Amino acid sequence: MEPLLEKELELAAQRKGITKSQFIIDAVERALGRKDPYQLFLKVKAESAQDPDAQRLAQAFVAEPGVPYDTEAARAALIAKLKAKHGISLD
Template sequence: MNPLLEKELELAAQRKGVTKSQFIIDAVERALGRKNPYELMLQAKAEMAEDPRSGELARAFAAEHDKPYDTERSRADLIARLKAKHGLRAD
């Protein structure tokens, strides 16, 4: 294997928290159609529907979407905190 490709493989496996071998097995299964992401999603949804706590979890997480996330205000707050931390003026 090309050394650069092997290093990229190693880094990708580390990011996913798996071994290089498991990363390769996963890629081969997907390439052969054994691990279709859409089918995995459907399977996960079916398993969740069978879980007696699924309704409770859905209600708990649904409340998070009631208020839109104010990215501009958060961005301004983050910039102000970074400037204060690093002793810069908060223009």
């Protein structure tokens, strides 16, 4: 293998936190269609639909419909709080 290509392989494996061998195995599985990310996503989604704990967790994180987050008001409140904390005034 070319030294530059091997170094790229090594760095890519480090970024993923796996060994070079495991990186190559994952790439080959993906190329052969054994590890299709979309199929894995669908499998996990189907399994989580059957899991009562996942359903309760999903219900806990459902956002309130129709109540958008007011970014400008939150920004103004944060700036006012920081100015008060650090004693900064625009006078």
